[in-house]
Amino acid sequence: MECLSWAVPAAARRQGGAAVQAVRRAWTEPGRERDLTVQAGKATVAACLAWAVAGWWLRAPAAFVAPWVAVVLVESTVYRSLTHGLQQLAAITVGTVMATLVAFTLDSTMIAMAVVLPAVLLLAHWQRLGSQGIYAATGALFVLTSSQVTFVTSTARIGEAVFGALVGITVNAVIRPPVYLRDARAALRDAAWEAQEILSAVAEGLAQGEWDESSAGDWHTRALRLGRLVEQARSAIGWSRESMRGNHRGRGSRGVSLPDEAYADALAVLDHVAVHIAGVTRTVLEMAGQHGETDRPGQHVTGPYAGFLRQVGRAIGLYGQARFPETGSETVTQAAREQAAEELRHSLDELHRKLSDTVRNDSSALATHGELLAQARRLAYQLVQDQPR
Structure with missing residues (x-):
């Protein structure tokens, strides 16, 4: 037990020292640590902007979707933000529409889940949706687990997803787009x-x-x-x-x-x-x-x-x-x-x-x-x- 009690603080000190070094490198020199810090800050800005418009100003019925999509689309490259954004919107739209139609047809949420989820989970493996296919199931679950299913709410979810994607892609492309x-x-x-x-x-x-x-x-x-x-x-x-695809930092005489x-x-x-x-x-x-x-x-x-x-x-x-x-x-x-x-x-x-x-x-x-x-x-x-x- 004494050896264990000594090893735990030692490991904690090593981890703490590594964290301090990472913070120091992010502050003093360009590198992976600074890139990750900037991307985290950009994701925060994107979420706040999306929520300020959708939740605070417009008070949209599905306002939470906008900052959620905005955060996940502040990707490692501008090109990836754009392509993943289009794939994600397609997946969310398909899942939302399918779940809405089935929910109006069936009265039971459990039965609707049993019908919709297998279809959208298989759709998640469609090559054209890439890694974003799983969001079809997410969109369907948002519909089926809500207190009330209406066409207005489902349309609002899709609209908020589109708005959040626009915010996330724009922030990633305009504010210090990543270059590797x-x-x-x-x-x-x-x-x-x-x-x-x-x-x-x-x-x-x-x-x-x-x-x-x-x-x-x-x-x-x-x-x-x-x-x-x-x-x-x-x-x-x-x-x-x-x-560098779609990256304005590569343009001009001072670009990369x-x-x-x-x-x-x-x-x-x-x-x-x-x-x-x-x-x-x-x-x-x-x-x-x-x-x-x-x-x-x-x-x-x-x-x-x-x-x-x-x-x-x-x-x-x-x-x-x-x-x-x-x-x-x-x-x-x-x-x-x-x-x-x-x-x-x-x-x-x-x-x-x-x-x-x-x-x-x-x-x-x-x-x-x-x-x-x-x-x-x-x-x-x-x-x-x-x-x-």
Whole structure:
């Protein structure tokens, strides 16, 4: 019990500290925390505006529907607000109309629910309604559980839903519409940084001769995670493009530009890099599993290969810094990238010569060393061919 009583306050302190850090980041710097805070504030503004008009000024019979719809339509992107708004209005309208007609036909609320709900819940899976299909059931329940069902009240619910949707979409589109270009740049930069770190770790282990199945397995696991980082970058680019659709912040000389071909090119490069790094680490893992002293390559092989991997890691790092630099960081010039590419070419040629001389009379090592050379050539080619001309 004493351990439990000590652990609970410790966990509470950690959670409290994380919350304080999140608030500090939201206040001091752009990021996810600030974006979430702004979206929460916008949803509150939308709800208050919708209620002020529908509930306080017009005193509409179904005024609660307006702020409810307004809140849920302050979406993560303007485009999503609009498309989800149309889908949601269609679902609410269908559910409200069906429930109203059945309620007028049947006297029992329970029987009406048993008739209407299966139909609208099946409708919720209709592809054209997307994720908003469930609101057909919500609209039907609002009708069936009300004290009195009338055409006037049902029409008012649909009208209030339309008004709430207009308020939510307008607020989301006008007041600091969300943009996720920063997330895409950060995801691509993180993938490039992780690729450089993996290659540096492998190079250090090979150069020092301190690599076994455990360390090689860790390198390969990180390489496989790198592929997931690239997929996250791909998803972030999709969010970036969607966030600019219907977004006034992307217009004008001071607006934010739509992700261009640089994003797609960088994604293609990093995708290839992730695949080839996984191949390199898999080959190293297979070599580490060869327990015979004569089967594992010696320092005369791993040393030059380690030097080549360092050179590749440096080229990837320069690539990421040049394409997606951090604010305040030193600018990577084209000359620096071209020099790194030239050094990478020379390093690959030297590696090819040394490994070829090493395994020329050793048929048992040809397959392993050949795979190392193949992965090295693919990595180098992908980075060298992307250099600006």
